[in-house]
Amino acid sequence: MTFEKNLERLEQIATSLDRDELSLEQALTLFEEGIAKLKEATAELAKAEGRVAKLVEKAEGVFEVVEVQARSAPADIEESSAPVKRDARSAPAGKNARG
Numbered sequence: 001m002t003f004e005k006n007l008e009r010l011e012q013i014a015t016s017l018d019r020d021e022l023s024l025e026q027a028l029t030l031f032e033e034g035i036a037k038l039k040e041a042t043a044e045l046a047k048a049e050g051r052v053a054k055l056v057e058k059a060e061g062v063f064e065v066v067e068v069q070a071r072s073a074p075a076d077i078e079e080s081s082a083p084v085k086r087d088a089r090s091a092p093a094g095k096n097a098r099g
Helices: 003-018 024-054
Strands: 055-057 063-065
Antiparallel strands (some): 055 063
């Protein structure tokens, strides 16, 4: 399936999930399909980025083949394993930051 078709299907899935008349099983099935379409679209996008990055135009208008480093998942999809630090300014309301 093409990148555009995957995006189109993802939009349809999101619209369907917004409706209240779905059963839990139907919602889970659509969610699983959505995750699969997202992975396919991400792979297609990475492939296209690689093809574009192979040719880089120099200032003189000459194209040059360059090495492309593999990229990891987008930061907004990837979960961070780093602990979150809080200081007194970010402590929840009504609690003393010192304990």
